[in-house]
Amino acid sequence: MSRIATRLAFGCFGLFLAAPLAVVAGVSINEKKSLSFPPEGFSLAWFGEIFSNGEWFAALLSSLGVAVSASVLSVLVALPIAWFLWRWHAPFARIVQVLGLAPFILPPVITALGFLAFWSELGLYGQPWTVVISHGIFFVTLPLVTLTLGFDAIDATLVEAAATMGADDRAVLRTIVFPLIRPYMISGLAFAFVLSLNEYIVAYMVVGFTVETLPIKIFNALRYGYTPTMAAVTVLFVFIAALVFGLIARFGDLPRLLGAWSPRDE
C-alpha cells in the first residue's frame, strides 16, 4: 500500500479515536461553566477544581486509594498462580488459572451484580473496603496474563544452570525468577491500576452510595449537574493512562507484552 494511502488511513483512524477526546479536552478548558464547543475563552480553572473542590478531591483520593490497593491485591493473587503453573506440572491447578481468567471475560455488569449479591448477603454492603476486594478480584486476569507470559519467557535452562551452581528453589526464586519477572509484574500492576481508576460499574454497584470514586462522580454529574470539571477529570485520566503505558513501553517491550514476537526472540 502506498505511503500516502497508509498515512491517510492512519490519519482517519487517529481522528476517529481522538475526536471525542479532543472535544472533551476543549470543554475542559472552556472558561464558562457550559457544555459548549468550540470553547469560548480559555481557562485551566477546571483542572484546579479537581484539587480545590472538596468533593472532587475526595473522589480523586478515593479512586487512587482503591486503584493502588486493588492492583496490589490483584498481583498478590495472580503471582502464586502463575509461578505454580510454571514450576509444577499440575493439570488440576489449571482450574485455579481459569478461575483467575474468568472475571474479566464475562461482561462486567455480571461480575458487578455478583459482588452486589455477595456483599449484601454478608451484610457488608456499602463498606468502603469491599470495593478494594471486588476490584482486586475483578482485575486478577490482567497481572495473571502478563505474569504467565513472563514466566513462559524464562529460559528453563537458566533455572537448571542455577541449580548446578548450588541454588535451591528459594535461591532460584530470589536471584533468577524475580529479576526476570519484575517487568511483567510491574506491567500487570500498572494495567490493573489504570483500569481500576477508570472502572465504574463494579464500584457503583458495590459502594456507589457510600464511596464516590471519580467515575461514579462523573456519572452523577452527568445526570444531576454538569460541570467542566468532569471533562478535566477525563483529560487527567487519559493523561495518566498514557503516562503509565508510556512508561511501560519505555522500560519494557510493549509489543512483546501484548503478544507479538520480538526480534530479540531470534
Place this chain on the structure above:
Amino acid sequence: MMKAVPRRLRDYAPLGFPAAMLLCFFVVPFGIMIAISFYHRVQGGFYEPAFETANYERFLTAFFGGVLGFSLLLSGLVAAIAVTLAFPFTWLLVRQRRAVQVVWLVFLLSVLSLSEVIIGFAWSTLLSKTAGITNLLVALGVMDQAVSLSPSFGAVLVGMVYQAFPYTVLVLYPALSRLDPTLVEAARTLGASPLRAFFNVIVPGLRNTIVATLIMVFVFALGSYLLPQLLGRPQQWTLSVLITDQAIYQSNMPFASAMAVFLVLVSLGLVGLSLLAGRRENAQ
C-alpha cells in the same frame, strides 16, 4: 525439560491464598447470584429464599425477548463493524516500524482504559447540539444550524464501535504480528495487486482468527451497560442496561440475577466457541 509433579500436599501451599481468594470472592458470589435468581421477590427491595422459576419465565415474555433480540443484534453489528475496521488497521499497524507501533499501542491502550462513563460522556458531548461536531461544522460554514445527533440508534452504534475498536485491535494484534510477511510477497510475484493479495491471501488464511475475534468482540459488546443509556432511547436499551436497571433502580435482585445468569451462559457458550475456532487454527 519435563516439569516435576508436586509430590507432597505441602507443595500445593502457594496456591492456597489465590485459590481461597478466588473461591471466596468469585465462585461464591456467583453461586449466590444463581441462587438469588430463583428467589421470590418481595416488594420494597428484599427477597426471600425460595425456589421458583418465575424470574426466568418472566424473561421469556415478548418484551424481554425483544430486548434480548435487540441486544444480540446490536452486539453482532458492533462486532462486525469493529472487526471490519480493525482488521485492515491492525494489518497496517504491524507492518510499521517498531517505534511507530509502540506509539499507537500506547494510544490504543489509553483509549481502552477509559470507562464507559467517560466514553459515553465524550460521545454525548461530541454529538450534542451545543458542543459537538455539528457546532464545528456550523463554525466552518458547512451547516446552518447545530443539531443533536443523540440519542439515536446511530449514536449508540458509533459509541459502541468506538469502545470496541481498541479491544478488537489488541485481540487481533498477536495473530497479525506473527503472520508470515512473505505470504503477501509471494502473492505479489504471482501477479496479484496489493488489494487483491490482501483479500485472497491474508483474509482467508486468518479465517478462524477472524471468527474468534468476532465472537470475543460480540461478548465484549454484550457487556455495554451505559452507552445505550447515555446515547440511546429506551428502545435501544440492551440486556446489560436492563440488568443494571432492575438491580439498582427497581431493586429486583432476583430478576436481575436471572437475566445475568442467562447472559453468563450466552457469553460462556460464545467464548467456548471462539476457543474451539482458535484451536482449529493452531492445528493447521
Place this chain on the structure above:
Amino acid sequence: MSGLVLDHLVKRYGPFTAVHDAELTIPHGRFVCLLGPSGCGKTTLLRMIAGLEAPTAGAIRLDGEDITGKPAHQRDFGMVFQSLALFPHLTVGENIAYPLRIRGKSKAEQRAEAERLLALVRLPGVADRPVSKLSGGQRQRVAIARALALSPRLFLLDEPLSALDAKLREAMQIELKQLQQRLGITTIVVTHDQREAMTMADLVVVMSAGRIHQAAPPVEVYRRPADAFVADFIGMTNLLKGDVAGPGRVTVGGGTLAVTDPTPASGAVILSVRPEDVSVRVEADAPNLLPGTVTFLRDLGATVEIRLDVAGQEVIAVTAPQDRPAVQAGDAVHVRFPAEAAVVLAS
C-alpha cells in the same frame, strides 16, 4: 572406590527408554566424551549425572558415596549447557561469581574469583560488561569460567561447541583439552562429533539408542571397535559381510581372506577394514586379495579416494597421492585387505 561410577542406570519416559542399563567407571582427572548420534541418550545420561533428571533405576556413586538421590544443587558439579544459559540480567562478572554468591561469599571474594577465572579462560577485563555485548566465542568462555567457579568435583559439558563456527570450534577443542590438563579436573563432554571426541578425550564412550557400545581410549576405539556400529561411527570404515571358513580365515564374496584377529568357531561375521589400510592393485602381487571393479575415483588433494565394487559390496580405499594406482572407473582390479588390519566383529 575412587571416581564416578554409573551402576546399571536406566531412564524411562513412559513407554520410551532413553537409557538402557548404563554401566561406566570414570577415574578422576580423565577427560571423557559421551559420543553418539542425536537421540542416543548421551545428554540424558549427562543430565542424570548432573542431577537434573532422576534415574528410573540404578545408582550413581562418586568416590563410593551414593549420590543418586541428591538434588542438583547439592552435587557440587559445574555444568556448561548447549545454550550456555548465561543469566541475561547479570553482568559477566556476576554470572561467573554466581556460585559464590549463592554460598554467601563476600563481594570481594566474588570479584577476586571472577577475575581469576576470566584470566584462566583468557578473557580478562570484561567482568562489568553485560552478557549481551559479547561475541559467541566470548560467551563460551564465560560459560566455562562460570562452571569452574569454586573448583567443582566434576566438569560437565553438553555439546558446548556446537554453536561455534568450524575454525573457532577446532581452536576451542584444543583449548578445552589444555585447560582440563592444567586443572586436572574430571570432565565429561557430550558431543555428536567424533572428530571432537577423538581430539579431546582420554576415554570415548560410544552410544546409540540408549546403550553404551564401547568405552575406551580413542586409539582403541578406532583400531579395535567393539562392534559394527562403533566401527562405522568412528571415522570411515569398510564393513564386509562374510562367513568363517576356519580359524583365521573368512570367506567374503568370491574369495577367502586371512585375518589375524581371533575368529569365532563358525558363523557369519563382519570384517571392519579402514579405507587407509585397503590398497588397490592392478596385478595380483600380494596376499589377501579380492577381485573388484573401480566405480568412482576422486582426488581430494591430500588424499585420493577410490570407490570399488567388491562382490556386490561397496568398498572405499584411500591412498596418498604419490601411491595412487594407475586405474580409472570401470577397470577390473585386485583389492588388498591386509590380515592384520581387519577387525572381526559379530554380525
